[in-house]
Amino acid sequence: MSSGTEPTLQLTDLLAQVPTNWGRWGAGDEIGASNLLDPDQVLRAVGLIRHGRVFTLGAPVGADDPVLPGRTPPLRRNVTDDAAFRSGRQERLPGGLAWTEDLLTAHAQFGTHTDALGHMWLDDQLWNGHPASSTTGAMAKAGIEPLAHRGIVGPAVLIDMAAHRRVQSLARAETFDHHDVLAAAQAQGVAIRPRAILLLRTGWHAALRADRQRITDDYWEPGLTFSPELVRWFHELDIACLVTDTLGNETTREPRTGVFYPLHAALMRGLGVIFTEAAWLDDLAADCHRDGVWEFFYAAAPIPLIGGSGAATNPVVIK
Template sequence: MRYKQRPAGSNWGDFGPDDQLGRLNLLTPEKVLEGIAEVREGKSFCLSLPLDLPGGSKWNPRRRPPTLLPVLRNNKSNISYELRQDEPYFTDVLCDHSVTLYTQYSTQWDGLSQVGSLFDLHGDGQRQSCFYNGFAAEADMFGPIVREPDEQGRLPPAPARALGIEHMAAKGVQGRGVLIDLEAHFGREKRRINFRQLREVMEADGVVVERGDIVLFHTGFGQMLIDMNGNPDVEQLEHSCVDLDGRDEALLKWIDETHIAAIAADNHAVEAYPADKLGAAHYPLLPLHELCLFKLGIHLGELWYLTSLARWLREHKRHRFLLTAPPLRLTGAVASPVTPVATV
């Protein structure tokens, strides 16, 4: 056993001692059929931003937009490469790109290896870096952590040996999505939404969330990024649109007890970041991330594009749909770009 005790309020071990899917285990064939039953029009919505948005690195200087480069062919650019250069009777013209992607730059899934916590796994008073289901950072996942670059400024590769995003991809991530339209009730006012306010929105709109559903929160933030067209106004973004209040214990309890399979939002962190400070010796900066990714195994989607879907659902007095949203099958990655599709 990798651990002798599990965090209070966690479900470690409930899906098996070596589980790496978390609440995605609730995406059963029955849940897929429930999602399919929501398809009445055959109309699909792309829920991804263009992956070069937000644009530049003003919003997050640690992350950069995708870089497309030509693959070399015979030491020449393989963009509009005419094969007659190789054999005069060939008529083919070929193109081939390489791409550098920051996995959390734009529309993404956070993997269960993306956020862990310092926790006393063995009950010996020693807190150590660990992740969902008791996988220890060094012993089980990354090995010895190298934090300083070498003479060339490079860090060694660090794929996750456990909890990589490839497990989510292999699952398929398809089921019934439920959209909660926060922008329709709060506009683009900057505020933190607690469970009482969330419940009022759900009651007003007739939204029901059931075991195994994937819940999406529409705030309008993604539409703002679209409208800014690659030149994000950081000041305006930081003072616009609602976030979930990760410090609200009633909200965290609802997420747990509803048995949600996964959560996504069109804002940059689902929850308000940074969360309010606490007068405690130790506490998480991202409490909703800690609950979802570390304790319960609930994957989080960020920076999705939900406005077109939200408007259509409201116009048709609906809130459920079939959601198909597998990440890239990137072995060992802690997160992944995603192009989700909602079908209504």
């Protein structure tokens, strides 16, 4: 992905005055802010279930999926199907059963997915100070497997930034901050409570699926943009997980400095916030607009890929 210009500052400059959660849950911690989703938070989330309506947030996979530049879309193909049996290339099982089977070729972060906390690093250190050398060959520290075994379950709130700005989708490189998020929450009549799982809808995912030409070498997503105040807001509220309908969970570069993905460094690497990206939020948002209920039970678990830097996830919301 080309930046076009060199950043005027480095990430270390931007992060000099922001808090971290390193050491908060022990020197060996690999699951970060998911520690905040304790049994009390799970029970609070259960208490938000009123009607039993279920929504899944995983986007369809295998239909020319939108992916970041440099990645290839997932490719599914049949390796066994009816034609194989009819042609004699495959024999039925004793007793007569036939079957179909697929092969999926994909990056670990395909479709709707969760990043491992060690997915990105700075100054040779991952989340919680684990060494970058622990990623060599496979992730020995802060990989996706510990998060998969832990699960991400708790109370969640959806903020519809696209609707707040009265558009179908935010525009390329359009940004917003925590003040905008709070203004949208107020307009929706919902509070963002401590230890929340925060879902942000921009409309971008649906726009990408309708027009793949948006993905170019100078790709620039809309989304949250870095400021020390925003990072402190996440820290003070103890936001446990950030879920968006964009491919990178934040605007691709900080517009003032040109730095790429500073919130991956400040929130994921620094605070241990769990990032789930490329979620499908349109159906859930439509229901929330109908009933005015924006807070709900949320549960997700990525595939427990041993040594993985991330894995596909299909979050489940129950209202």
